[in-house]
Amino acid sequence: MPTLKMIVNNEPITLEVDALRPLVDVLREDLGLLGTKVGCREGECGACTILLDGKAVNSCLIPAMRAHGCSIVTIEGVGDVDNPHPVQVSITEEGGVQCGYCTPGFVMSAVGLLNKSPNPTEAEVREAISGNLCRCTGYNRIVKGILKSVEK
Amino acid sequence: MEVKSERTEYLFPKLIDEACKLKEKFGAGGRFLAGGTDLLLLLDQLNEKPKALIDINRIPELKTFTISDSLVTIGAAVTYNEILENNELCQQLPFLEKAIRSIGGVQVRNMATLVGNIANASPAGDSLPALYVLKAKVCTTDGTNQREIAIEDFILGVRKINLKPNELISHIKFKLPKPAFHGEFEKIGLRKAMAISLVSLALLISLDELKIDEIYIALGSVAPTVVNVGGLDAIIGKPLNQKTIAEIVAIAANNAKPIDDVRGSAEYRRMAITGMVKRSLNKFIDKN
Numbered sequence: 001m002p003t004l005k006m007i008v009n010n011e012p013i014t015l016e017v018d019a020l021r022p023l024v025d026v027l028r029e030d031l032g033l034l035g036t037k038v039g040c041r042e043g044e045c046g047a048c049t050i051l052l053d054g055k056a057v058n059s060c061l062i063p064a065m066r067a068h069g070c071s072i073v074t075i076e077g078v079g080d081v082d083n084p085h086p087v088q089v090s091i092t093e094e095g096g097v098q099c100g101y102c103t104p105g106f107v108m109s110a111v112g113l114l115n116k117s118p119n120p121t122e123a124e125v126r127e128a129i130s131g132n133l134c135r136c137t138g139y140n141r142i143v144k145g146i147l148k149s150v151e152k
Numbered sequence: 153m154e155v156k157s158e159r160t161e162y163l164f165p166k167l168i169d170e171a172c173k174l175k176e177k178f179g180a181g182g183r184f185l186a187g188g189t190d191l192l193l194l195l196d197q198l199n200e201k202p203k204a205l206i207d208i209n210r211i212p213e214l215k216t217f218t219i220s221d222s223l224v225t226i227g228a229a230v231t232y233n234e235i236l237e238n239n240e241l242c243q244q245l246p247f248l249e250k251a252i253r254s255i256g257g258v259q260v261r262n263m264a265t266l267v268g269n270i271a272n273a274s275p276a277g278d279s280l281p282a283l284y285v286l287k288a289k290v291c292t293t294d295g296t297n298q299r300e301i302a303i304e305d306f307i308l309g310v311r312k313i314n315l316k317p318n319e320l321i322s323h324i325k326f327k328l329p330k331p332a333f334h335g336e337f338e339k340i341g342l343r344k345a346m347a348i349s350l351v352s353l354a355l356l357i358s359l360d361e362l363k364i365d366e367i368y369i370a371l372g373s374v375a376p377t378v379v380n381v382g383g384l385d386a387i388i389g390k391p392l393n394q395k396t397i398a399e400i401v402a403i404a405a406n407n408a409k410p411i412d413d414v415r416g417s418a419e420y421r422r423m424a425i426t427g428m429v430k431r432s433l434n435k436f437i438d439k440n
Contacts, residue, residue: 002162019162019205022192042193043260055233055262061189062263065162066207109258131257 006067008033009077017064024048024059027074035075035104039133046132047101049108050074056112058131075104078111087111091145098136105132110146119150161204168322171208172295176318178204184320185209186229187264189256190272214322219244222328228268228321232261232279244328247335247354251282254339267321273307273377280307280378281354282337284370288326292319310376332358332365334439336432339372340424342415349373350416351424355432359440363389364396369429374408374421381407392437401429 001016008031017026022041027033027050036059039045043058050059051073079085084092087110097103106129113120113128120128125146126139134142165171175182181203185191195202208214214229219240226235232252235241242249255278256264269277270290283303290306292299292315303324306314315321329335336355341347352372358365365388369381383403390396410421 001159019160020192020195020201043189043256046257046259049259052262056259057262058189058259061192061260063162063185063188063192063205065205066185066188066209068162068164112258112262127253128258131259 002065002068004064004068006069007071009073019063019065021064022060023050023062023064023067023072026064027059027072033074033076037101037104039101039105043131044133045102046105046109046129049105049112049132051108051112051115054112054115056109056128056131073108073111075107078107085111086149087114087146090149091142094141094145094148096137096142096145102132102134102136106134106142106146110149113146114150120147122147160202163204163206164210165206165208166211168211168213168293168320169295171206171211172293172318172320174204174206175320176294178202178206179317182206184271186214186271187231187260187268189260189264190268190274208320216323219328223325224328225323225325226266227323229265230267231263231265232256233258235266236261245282245286245335247337247356248279248282248286251279251337251339251352251354254278254337254341267324270303270307270324271313271315271321273309273311273313275310275376275378276349276352276373277378278339278349278352278372281352281370281372282335283324283326284378284380285335285354285356285368286326286329287368288324290321291323291325292316293322294318294320298322304378304380307377329356330358332360334358334436336435338428338432340428348415351410351421351428353425353428353432355429357392357433357436359392362440363391367400369400369404371404371408371425374410374425379407379409383407392433397430397433400433401426404429 002019004017005014027036037047039047041060043061048059053070079088087107109129183202185205185207209229214227216227217230218225269279288303290301333356339352340350354370356368367384371379381404410418412418
């Protein structure tokens with residue numbers, strides 16, 4: 001099997017993978033990074049969003065080997081309970097988390113946006129999360145949360 | 153770099169020539185991968201296991217993206233978001249920007265490529281109507297010989313393209329329209345983001361002393377391929393008013409052969425075409 005070398009959350013990783021396996025499965029099953037969620041498996045819902053070389057992408061649409069030599073950030077690399085990212089704090093404070101399944105994907109899309117544009121407008125925030133589905137919150141609280149994280 | 157495997161090989165050629173040789177070696181068992189946002193799903197649907205995925209994203213030449221002497225050249229590995237980040241192009245062609253921004257979400261646009269939208273040849277490819285009215289040329293290579301094909305002659309049907317087995321689309325090119333031209337893009341889908349088009353429309357028009365000098369309309373999702381509306385010569389030289397708009401609407405509707413599907417009925421699509429042509433031309437009138 002092909003050998004995949006990549007950096008995941010600042011750690012170099014080497015593993016053998018089936019070239020056609022979606023990256024999301026390698027992250028979850030081989031590396032145990034279960035924060036990245038699987039929703040639709042066809043790039044519609046955004047639950048599997050990660051950063052590939054700093055850009056938000058759907059990890060369900062990427063054959064794992066495409067990440068060879070690349071740097072990946074998953075939700076685990078963004079922040080955790082003890083050391084949360086400002087986006088995670090603000091979305092939680094604004095009530096933007098209900099069932100929580102979509103949340104890691106939204107946070108990754110927001111972090112991808114802030115990498116590019118540190119002071120986004122509301123329109124930019126809404127565009128950045130237009131590839132993420134949430135069936136609980138109605139989106140407004142998530143948008144408020146992301147905008148609030150920038151004000152801090 | 154080459155990674156050996158008894159299963160699907162994953163290859164990263166660094167040169168166009170190398171990519172074409174690999175395609176020749178693997179034949180139908182070799183698949184080029186650019187954005188890949190359609191390819192993985194397609195392989196799954198077809199239950200196809202290729203012998204090799206030939207990843208063309210690391211071929212520097214295919215990342216070419218230039219505007220020079222009003223000629224725009226966009227390489228096969230240039231993503232939608234890389235195009236949207238080009239202020240010059242977006243200022244010159246806001247209707248192309250609008251078309252591209254209507255495709256997928258940010259995550260898809262960070263991977264997917266404009267050339268991939270052509271290679272995929274879906275009737276609902278949302279960048280295609282704009283590329284039709286811009287008279288884009290598709291440039292292919294087999295490593296030695298190059299071909300240059302008008303986009304409407306390149307896309308032959310649903311997922312059917314005029315590409316030989318050992319050929320790669322290297323880039324597309326088109327001339328920026330003269331400043332007198334005004335462009336519009338309209339799309340109707342079930343929602344704003346991530347939705348597949350029910351009908352899409354691109355329009356380029358220029359006036360000479362308030363009379364129509366040139367006009368091009370392309371419609372998406374109303375036939376197996378994007379339709380270049382024919383017969384518009386009849387309205388050249390006429391003033392742009394509601395009477396002419398009604399004539400243009402009738403011509404456009406005659407060109408479309410919409411079908412009923414899960415997203416909408418043929419009847420609905422016919423009405424949508426009428427509304428979209430009217431709306432985009434009235435927008436132009438309002439701006440003048």
